[in-house]
Amino acid sequence: MATDIATPRASSNIVIVGHVDHGKSTLVGRLFYDTDSLPEGRYAAVARVCEETGKPFEFAFLLDALEEERDQGITIDTARARFHTARRDYVLIDAPGHKEFLKNMVSGAAAADAALLLIDAAEGVQEQSRRHGYLLHLLGIRQVVVVINKMDLVGYRQRAFADVRRAYLDFLAALGVHPQAVVPVSAREGDNIAAASARMPWYDGPTVVEALDAFAARPSREHLPLRFPVQDVYKFDHRRIIAGRVEAGAIAEGDTILFTPSGHRGVVKSIERWHPSRTGPARAGESIGITLTEQLFIERGEVISHLADAPRAGAELRANLFWLGDRHLAPGRPYVLKLATQEVPCAAAGVSGVINTATLEHVAAHEVAKNEVATVTLALKTPVAYDCFTDIVETGRFVLVDGYDVAGGGIVLPPVEDDYTI
Amino acid sequence: MEHLDALENQSIYILREAYKKFKKLAMLWSIGKDSTVLLWLARKAFFGHCPIPLVHIDTSYKIPAMIAFRDQLAREWSLRLIVGQNTAALADGMGPERGRLTCCTALKTEGLQLLMAERGFTGLILGIRRDEEGTRAKERYFSPRDKHFEWNYKDQPPELWDQFKTDFDADTHIRIHPLLHWTEIDVWEYIRREAIPIIDLYFAKDGERYRSLGCWPCTGRVKSNAATVEEIIAELRATNTSERAGRAQDHEDTYAMQKLRAKGYM
Ligand SMILES: Nc1nc2c(ncn2[C@@H]2O[C@H](COP(=O)(O)OP(=O)(O)O)[C@@H](O)[C@H]2O)c(=O)[nH]1
Ligand SMILES: [Mg+2]
Numbered sequence: 001m002a003t004d005i006a007t008p009r010a011s012s013n014i015v016i017v018g019h020v021d022h023g024k025s026t027l028v029g030r031l032f033y034d035t036d037s038l039p040e041g042r043y044a045a046v047a048r049v050c051e052e053t054g055k056p057f058e059f060a061f062l063l064d065a066l067e068e069e070r071d072q073g074i075t076i077d078t079a080r081a082r083f084h085t086a087r088r089d090y091v092l093i094d095a096p097g098h099k100e101f102l103k104n105m106v107s108g109a110a111a112a113d114a115a116l117l118l119i120d121a122a123e124g125v126q127e128q129s130r131r132h133g134y135l136l137h138l139l140g141i142r143q144v145v146v147v148i149n150k151m152d153l154v155g156y157r158q159r160a161f162a163d164v165r166r167a168y169l170d171f172l173a174a175l176g177v178h179p180q181a182v183v184p185v186s187a188r189e190g191d192n193i194a195a196a197s198a199r200m201p202w203y204d205g206p207t208v209v210e211a212l213d214a215f216a217a218r219p220s221r222e223h224l225p226l227r228f229p230v231q232d233v234y235k236f237d238h239r240r241i242i243a244g245r246v247e248a249g250a251i252a253e254g255d256t257i258l259f260t261p262s263g264h265r266g267v268v269k270s271i272e273r274w275h276p277s278r279t280g281p282a283r284a285g286e287s288i289g290i291t292l293t294e295q296l297f298i299e300r301g302e303v304i305s306h307l308a309d310a311p312r313a314g315a316e317l318r319a320n321l322f323w324l325g326d327r328h329l330a331p332g333r334p335y336v337l338k339l340a341t342q343e344v345p346c347a348a349a350g351v352s353g354v355i356n357t358a359t360l361e362h363v364a365a366h367e368v369a370k371n372e373v374a375t376v377t378l379a380l381k382t383p384v385a386y387d388c389f390t391d392i393v394e395t396g397r398f399v400l401v402d403g404y405d406v407a408g409g410g411i412v413l414p415p416v417e418d419d420y421t422i
Numbered sequence: 423m424e425h426l427d428a429l430e431n432q433s434i435y436i437l438r439e440a441y442k443k444f445k446k447l448a449m450l451w452s453i454g455k456d457s458t459v460l461l462w463l464a465r466k467a468f469f470g471h472c473p474i475p476l477v478h479i480d481t482s483y484k485i486p487a488m489i490a491f492r493d494q495l496a497r498e499w500s501l502r503l504i505v506g507q508n509t510a511a512l513a514d515g516m517g518p519e520r521g522r523l524t525c526c527t528a529l530k531t532e533g534l535q536l537l538m539a540e541r542g543f544t545g546l547i548l549g550i551r552r553d554e555e556g557t558r559a560k561e562r563y564f565s566p567r568d569k570h571f572e573w574n575y576k577d578q579p580p581e582l583w584d585q586f587k588t589d590f591d592a593d594t595h596i597r598i599h600p601l602l603h604w605t606e607i608d609v610w611e612y613i614r615r616e617a618i619p620i621i622d623l624y625f626a627k628d629g630e631r632y633r634s635l636g637c638w639p640c641t642g643r644v645k646s647n648a649a650t651v652e653e654i655i656a657e658l659r660a661t662n663t664s665e666r667a668g669r670a671q672d673h674e675d676t677y678a679m680q681k682l683r684a685k686g687y688m
């Protein structure tokens with residue numbers, strides 16, 4: 001289908017993370033205000049609330065919409081809002097910085113293409129600054145800009161900026177994270193947000209808006225090997241349709257395909273769409289259906305690939321895992337692993353390298369507590385199809401469900417034998 | 423991938439997850455543009471069929487044209503339509519003069535609650551969007567409600583990598599929001615692209631149109647000359663006013679929507 005100039009552009013998801021009170025919500029509010037992205041009346045409504053409660057104007061309230069959030073000046077849950085610069089459309093994800101709400105921060109960060117890591121110039125690097133930096137890295141977010149906020153509190157001095165900058169860059173470097181820019185700002189006063197600040201003439205790097213626009217667009221997954229997890233099988237009419245979303249690569253009529261882990265093979269008879277905006281092969285990101293030339297018994301969970309470049313299959317996974325559950329992750333306890341559309345009971349067979357994400361210290365433990373990270377080996381009840389996270393992201397990550405709730409997430413590492421080349 | 427395609431593919435994925443995971447599933451159809459787009463997306467997800475029953479909560483204060491449009495589309499698209507009404511509250515004289523928030527809670531929230539209990543639905547699909555207002559901006563795609571229908575916005579489950587909350591206690595139900603990531607303008611762009619039939623109350627007559635549809639006593643028209651989808655899109659590009667500006671219940675007090683939604687309002 002032809003696109004015209006009025007068609008909205010693809011948007012980029014940016015998460016704003018950092019320690020509580022360092023000014024994340026204020027920065028997001030400011031970005032909206034300075035780029036004219038606020039609906040009419042929103043500014044006035046916040047001004048009224050602040051006046052009624054005798055507070056100075058809070059940009060943070062533009063995002064912190066809940067009464068409890070405003071009363072306590074704390075973001076409880078992630079808010080997402082659309083905004084745009086001259087160059088691109090964005091979804092800004094304002095994440096909470098409070099340790100208690102880490103699961104909400106992770107929910108926001110997991111959806112991001114890039115991140116702004118915010119630090120208070122006066123307070124410097126704090127517990128959540130480190131923890132968030134670590135988690136972003138684990139979640140696979142490689143595009144990062146550090147924003148050093150509240151420069152007004154340190155007299156806009158270059159020296160104060162340089163000290164915080166060095167301390168945080170040292171920490172991030174130890175994780176292998178290399179920010180694209182470090183921007184000194186005052187979110188409250190609007191320095192270096194959308195326009196360069198006259199109060200920091202010593203700084204000649206990008207403003208926050210320029211730094212956002214410099215992030216690379218999300219890479220296309222079309223050139224990767226085909227991964228098409230079966231979501232469901234429908235028989236609403238004469239067709240028996242295998243439905244799902246192409247997570248990587250592309251699939252076309254006539255392709256010979258392999259189902260993992262069952263090992264079935266088939267040939268694609270048709271690509272099914274209703275009222276389609278396009279026809280032909282289905283590419284990464286498309287939710288479509290296929291029919292086969294011969295009927296097979298296929299169930300949700302199987303991952304379709306081409307014969308070459310199939311995913312791995314196995315009943316044991318080695319992974320880097322972060323834990324959000326109140327109950328510790330402990331060897332032997334039953335969990336359910338959800339990877340793509342597969343769901344399999346599992347247990348942790350081995351736990352090693354438990355790390356306190358605030359200090360990066362190793363914890364000598366065989367259980368993983370809330371907010372900790374570890375390397376685990378999972379023993380699965382039945383084999384699953386998977387990839388290493390570094391090869392194909394969508395089939396290289398999973399969550400663990402404890403009871404009714406998602407309690408942790410992980411990224412798949414290469415099997416241990418791959419580490420040793422003979 | 424083009425923007426509208428990306429939105430559409432994500433919504434289809436969510437609808438299919440909901441259909442797979444909930445045996446007792448329903449979709450709320452308010453007859454407005456969002457839930458009508460949602461219905462269209464369901465037909466995309468299920469290849470021209472809508473295997474999920476639609477629920478309409480009739481407060482008795484709906485604009486008559488909405489009911490006519492509903493019944494016509496239901497016939498043409500062979501939809502399974504379930505109409506719910508809090509008849510006890512209506513018999514007792516419930517109406518907006520008793521207080522807007524009281525009325526919304528009784529006729530909409532409780533009307534829905536009664537119907538859900540009667541039919542035993544455990545999953546309910548709704549067409550809310552994050553850009554509508556502040557508390558919706560914090561919603562999850564799969565969002566649990568407890569047995570009192572309450573939303574615990576202070577302690578929401580994690581949601582990452584499209585792994586949704588589909589395991590839950592017997593007493594609770596899950597709200598599913600496949601349009602959460604769309605904006606008002608996205609919805610209209612999509613209506614244009616797909617040529618989706620939309621109730622004509624949205625199109626201007628005599629210099630006024632509805633931008634958001636609800637009950638007639640509490641929904642106002644906005645000044646507008648936009649009489650086609652094309653003109654509505656042009657108008658939205660030029661305006662900054664929020665969509666729900668014409669919905670009186672939102673403006674009763676600063677946290678009106680939070681209070682309504684915490685109690686199970688859509
Ligand atoms: N002086 C000063 N205060 C700021 C600045 N940015 C934010 N604040 C204040 O810091 C407090 C916490 O901000 P908030 O955005 O809620 O922090 P968050 O917890 O990181 O979201 C609020 O009182 C803000 O007004 C700034 O640039 N300078
Ligand atoms: Mg905040």
